[in-house]
Amino acid sequence: MRIGIDGRVLGRQRTGIGNYIHGLVQFLPQVGPEHDYFFYSNREIDLPVSGKRVNEQIDRAFCWCPGSIWLRGRGGSLAHRDQLDVFWATFPILPTGVPRGVLKLVTVYDLVWLRFPETTSNYALWVQKIWARKAIEKADLIVTISRSTMEDLVRELGVPERKIRCVYPGVFERYTPHDRQQAAEYMSRKYSVPPRYMAAVGTVEPRKNLKLLVEVVRILKSTGQLKCPLLVVGANGWKNSPLFRQMRAAGLTEDEIRFLGYLPDEDLPYFYSGADVFLFPTLYEGFGLPPIEAMACGTPIIASNARCMPEVLGDAAILEPPDGAQRFADAILKLRADVNLRHAMREAGLRKAEEYCWQASAKQLLGLIDNGINQGEAYAKY
Numbered sequence: 001m002r003i004g005i006d007g008r009v010l011g012r013q014r015t016g017i018g019n020y021i022h023g024l025v026q027f028l029p030q031v032g033p034e035h036d037y038f039f040y041s042n043r044e045i046d047l048p049v050s051g052k053r054v055n056e057q058i059d060r061a062f063c064w065c066p067g068s069i070w071l072r073g074r075g076g077s078l079a080h081r082d083q084l085d086v087f088w089a090t091f092p093i094l095p096t097g098v099p100r101g102v103l104k105l106v107t108v109y110d111l112v113w114l115r116f117p118e119t120t121s122n123y124a125l126w127v128q129k130i131w132a133r134k135a136i137e138k139a140d141l142i143v144t145i146s147r148s149t150m151e152d153l154v155r156e157l158g159v160p161e162r163k164i165r166c167v168y169p170g171v172f173e174r175y176t177p178h179d180r181q182q183a184a185e186y187m188s189r190k191y192s193v194p195p196r197y198m199a200a201v202g203t204v205e206p207r208k209n210l211k212l213l214v215e216v217v218r219i220l221k222s223t224g225q226l227k228c229p230l231l232v233v234g235a236n237g238w239k240n241s242p243l244f245r246q247m248r249a250a251g252l253t254e255d256e257i258r259f260l261g262y263l264p265d266e267d268l269p270y271f272y273s274g275a276d277v278f279l280f281p282t283l284y285e286g287f288g289l290p291p292i293e294a295m296a297c298g299t300p301i302i303a304s305n306a307r308c309m310p311e312v313l314g315d316a317a318i319l320e321p322p323d324g325a326q327r328f329a330d331a332i333l334k335l336r337a338d339v340n341l342r343h344a345m346r347e348a349g350l351r352k353a354e355e356y357c358w359q360a361s362a363k364q365l366l367g368l369i370d371n372g373i374n375q376g377e378a379y380a381k382y
Contacts, residue, residue: 001373003028004084006075007039007056008067009091012046013262015203015235016289017109020145020169021090022048027362029054035366038082042070057082068093068127086369092132094139103372106139108132110286111152112207115307119207119283133157141372143167143365145287148308167365169289170358175269177298177350184274187231190267191260196228198332199275199299201268201290202282203234204243204259209304211246212281215325216332217257218250225333230257230279233271272297277335282306283322291317292356295349300342302331316345316352 009018010025026048028037039047042059057078062070068091075095079087079102087098089106098104113120113128120128136142136157142164144150150166153159181195188195202208213230220226236259247257263271272278278294280303291301291313301317303309310319318335320327335342 001085001369002036002038002083003086003088003369004038004040004079004082005088006071006090006093007041007045007047008043008071010039010041010045010047011043013235014046016287017091019172019289020109020287021107022046023170023172023358024167024362024365025049027359028366031359031363032366038078038084040071040075040078042067042074055082068131071095072131085373088369089135089139092128092135094131094135103141103369104139105141105143105369105372106135107143107145108136108149108153108286109145110149110284111156112284112286114156115152116207116284119205139163141165141368143368145169146308146311148311149286152307165368167361167368168356169287169292170356170361171292171296171353172265172358174265175272175293175296175353177296178270178273180274180298182274183270183272186270187267187274193231193258193260194229195274197275198228198230198277198279199271199294200230200232200279200281201234201271201294202232202280204232204236207283208234209281209283209322210243212304212322212325212328213279214243214246214250214252214257216279216328217252219325219329220332221252221256225329226256227336228276229255231271231275232257232259233261233263233268234259235262268293269297272299275299277302277332279328279332280304280309281322281328282309285309285312288312292353296353298346298350300335300345301349302328302335314352316348318345 009021029049029051036053038055040057042062071093076097080099084102086103092106092108113125117125144166147166150164184195217230272294278299278301280291282304284307291303303317304322305319306322318331
């Protein structure tokens with residue numbers, strides 16, 4: 001097969017979607033060496049694979065153009081030029097003019113634009129309301145990253161179940177336990193932070209619900225039980241200024257909550273491993289990779305019980321309501337006081353993380369594509 005892939009998400013500073021595609025892509029030529037892969041973008045990308053059947057197609061003449069508009073306008077002619085059998089929309093936007101007979105595969109991560117529109121920027125909301133909805137309608141095959149998103153597509157948009165499949169993310173090999181004290185000391189030396197800390201990962205934006213963690217830290221500080229700061233890793237998103245106003249109003253400074261920004265991939269395993277606890281209070285996720293990565297590093301998890309987190313984390317994490325600051329604080333104190341609980345959660349987390357494998361996911365994805373090509377009308381448009 002000749003498989004075209006929207007490679008725009010494969011930048012050097014990747015977040016959740018980019019990491020998901022990066023993880024699958026690195027194994028595609030290994031599990032499907034007989035196929036040709038074409039990666040399209042109008043900006044430089046960081047491909048994790050190479051070889052004579054891997055083709056990086058950077059449309060430099062249009063590097064000035066917003067990526068979504070570029071893909072809509074140019075993707076169809078590129079698919080025609082390269083005589084594709086499959087076009088994989090790694091973000092739910094399909095080009096116009098994809099030739100008839102090309103299998104259109106669309107990956108849908110979540111329906112945050114529909115379920116929590118207030119947590120999405122105006123531009124992202126506009127793009128997804130118009131183009132994501134159209135891509136979902138026109139797709140021959142839709143792949144989601146959790147069963148929860150599958151159910152949302154059926155319930156919210158009436159998508160037939162026959163055209164949806166779930167392909168879970170995996171865990172990168174770099175996420176493995178390090179000695180907690182040594183990892184914490186590494187973080188302390190490199191980033192000038194205390195050698196004991198609580199950890200969180202997520203773009204500083206409303207959906208990640210970091211305001212709950214501000215309240216958690218305030219509660220712990222007010223009762224004299226804040227023994228270490230909270231370190232937050234992640235790029236700044238939108239509407240983050242209210243979060244910092246909330247911190248100031250709570251009397252909190254960088255001594256209690258520190259935002260480290262984007263961390264390179266090689267430092268994240270040390271960040272996870274060195275933490276007392278990993279906190280993930282999200283309002284809504286399609287999957288949520290950070291808590292699985294933290295589990296793979298042996299760190300106990302306290303997460304929200306929001307959509308898909310029970311599915312993804314099972315009984316290997318403490319799950320609390322996304323508006324339950326006091327319950328998060330109580331769970332932190334419980335973990336701190338009970339060494340047996342910490343050990344049990346570490347072991348349960350390590351076992352859970354082993355369930356997610358990039359190689360198996362890539363093989364599953366190629367199997368779905370091959371089945372879609374062979375059956376032709378199996379994923380007919382509705």
